[in-house]
Amino acid sequence: MRQRIDELEAARAALLDEARAPAIEKLAKRGKLSARTRIARLVDEGSFSEVGALVAGGEEDAASVRAKSPADGVVTGTALIDGRPVMVVSQDFSVFGGSSGILGSAKIHRALQIAITRGVPLVMMLDGGGHRIQDGQDARHFAKANTTFHDFARASGWVPMVALMLGAGFAGPTNYAGLSDLVVMVRGQSTMGIAGPALVKAATGEDIDTMELGGADVQVDRQGIADLGVANEDEAFAAARRFLSYLPGNARAPQQVAAHPRPIPRIEDALLDLVPISTRKAYDVRKVLALIADKGSVFELKPTFAGNLVTAFARLGGRPVGFIANQALRLGGMLNSDACDKGAHFIALCDAFGLPIVSFIDVPGFSIGSGAERTSLGRRSAKLIYEWGHASVPRVSLVLRKGYGLGYYAMCGGRSFSADACLAWPSAEICAMSIEGAIDVAFRKDYEAAPDPKARRQQMIDETRTRIGALRAAEGFGVDDLIDPRDTRRRLVEIFDSTQPRRPLDHPPKHRSISPI
DSSP, X not given: OHHHHHHHHHHHHTTSGGGOHHHHHHHHHTTOOOHHHHHHHHSOXXXXXXXXXXXXXXXXXXXXXXXXXXXXXEEEEEEEETTEEEEEEEEXXXXXXXXXXXXXXXXXXXXHHHHHHHTOOEEEEEOSOSBOHHHHSOHHHHTTOOSHHHHHHHHTTTSOEEEEEOSOOBSHHHHHHHTXXXXXXXXXXXXXXSSOHHHHHHHHOOOOOHHHHHSHIIIIIISOSSSEEESSHHHHHHHHHHHHHTSOSSTTSOOOOOOOOSSOOOOOGGGGGTSOSSTTSOOOHHHHHXXXXXXXXXXXXSTTSSTTEEEEEEEETTEEEEEEEEOTTTGGGOBOHHHHHXXXXXXXXXXXXXXXXEEEEEEOOBOOSHHHHTTTHHHHHHHHHHHHHHOOSOEEEEEEEEEEHHHHHHTTOTTTTTOSEXXXXXXXXXXXXXXXXXXXXXXXXXXXXXSSHHHHHHHHHHHHHTTSBHHHHHHTTXXXXXXXXGGHHHHHHHHHHHSOSSOOOOSOSOSOOOOOO
């Protein structure tokens, strides 16, 4: 027995970075960490327990196979992050460029199955191509496929899934990331896409640079497929840990509520100066959110994509919540297709894991015109509305300033989606469309017939403005209350302290809804 244990330990030692110096040095020259070093930097010290380290494919001598393809190019196992169990996957770029062999793919699938069965988050550190070509060009193996993507669909909304794109990520890793809840890319190092430049050129003749095809500038900032672009791998690990700190281990697990003293203190007076009364003046809503949330608790998702809408995790009185807010600095806070996609996905994420949602409304409406229509805004705006209609978590709407038109509905304004509370600040203006636009569309003939058309138009604008203010909205019971901005955090905490975690299902007895897009 002792001899066999020694043989086992020797086989394990041969897999470690210390025994693979040339391969590890090659990675270092590329500015990359090894698969095992990445795991060590992500998880709690000493908590990693590997699964499938000793796999060896093929019929030849197992030791020689392991030497050529240690762990078959992917390291998997259980670990702890901040004391909470997780399942981790780390692709090894030093083994056939991180491509997925038959057993490596089986290990990823096994990790996913364990995450589902145990109800723990899955964190994937992806750095490689898709299916290993050497293994995949054989129908005897490939024709049967496997249930990996079926299980990804099963895991969605059950356990949090994180994809850290730490290098090459074309093909398979991009598909994994597309089904994940948080996707992080390292700028200048990570790529994503359905196919890499070589395959693109072979199939289409297009000659394109790797970063131009699928770098962070494309996939984070322009496409929004990834949520965050960070400067280095340590920042990616920190983002994963922080993301998971807001979420339960699974959809049935308790929320991660942090200790927070009661009563809730009033927000400082500086908040009163952040939102201008004039709707023509812009401001940064992120500063508003930072003052309303528990100090230092705002964690923004997709900050560089669709900047006209802010989506962020935060805490209120220690409770994790989701913030969705119009950003007046970008397009005046108008909703376009990208913002609708971003908002819809965020609502679904919060709803899946039980985070109450606060909608901060300052919206002039939806983008209009031929350019907007070419982005399929009709369907993509419907997706935002669709997600509000399916969410079962508590939600509060708060009108900071503008609440105009269908955009007001799409931000959960008023009674549109049965908010647990509908609040407004004294600066709120609520109406069907911009005042100037309404006058020009409905009353142009009236003011053009006047002796002084310009003066008559302005008079009509001023008269209309007296009927769209916050007090008028409260008089008609369109909102529950008008509040002093400084009381916002206290009121939100009181509401969420008293609401049920989920509202009863009020849909008809159908099998499912049909997503607009």
